[in-house]
Amino acid sequence: MAAVKGEKTLAVLAQQFDVHPxxxxxxxxxxxxxxxxxFGSEGHSEPTEPAIDVKTLHAKIGELTLVNDFLSGALSKAGLLPSAKR
Structure with missing residues (x-):
């Protein structure tokens, strides 16, 4: 910040902070x-498309729901689920 303020020369700042100019x-x-x-700039706008691929996430949710339903049915038939879940 001291360099941006411009109150001291580079040589003085370099000596004060023990770094090369x-x-x-x-x-x-x-x-x-x-x-x-x-602070943002007026020329740039926010991206209109989200960074996360929503279609891929929806496909994954559908896949996991299908697997969950299948396993739930298989465990129910095998009698391995508690009676509250049947």
């Missing part, structure tokens, strides 16, 4: 590039 320049550049993303 090039490192301070790199960090300052990264901060300034990333700061725009924190």
């Amino acid at each position: 090039n490192q301070i320049t790199t960090w300052r550049g990264q901060l300034l590039e990333g700061a725009a993303g924190v």
Whole structure:
């Protein structure tokens, strides 16, 4: 933040924080590039499609429901389920 404020020279900051002036320049550049993303920009909009594939999740839910129903029926026929579940 001290480099962004510009109150001290790179040489003074490098000596104060015991780092090379090039490192301070790199960090300052990264901060300034990333700061725009924190507050958002008017030119970019949110993605309209969710990051999660809903169709795949629905297919998996259907598959697991089918397996669950099958196993429940098989265990009921074998008499391995408690009477409350029959």
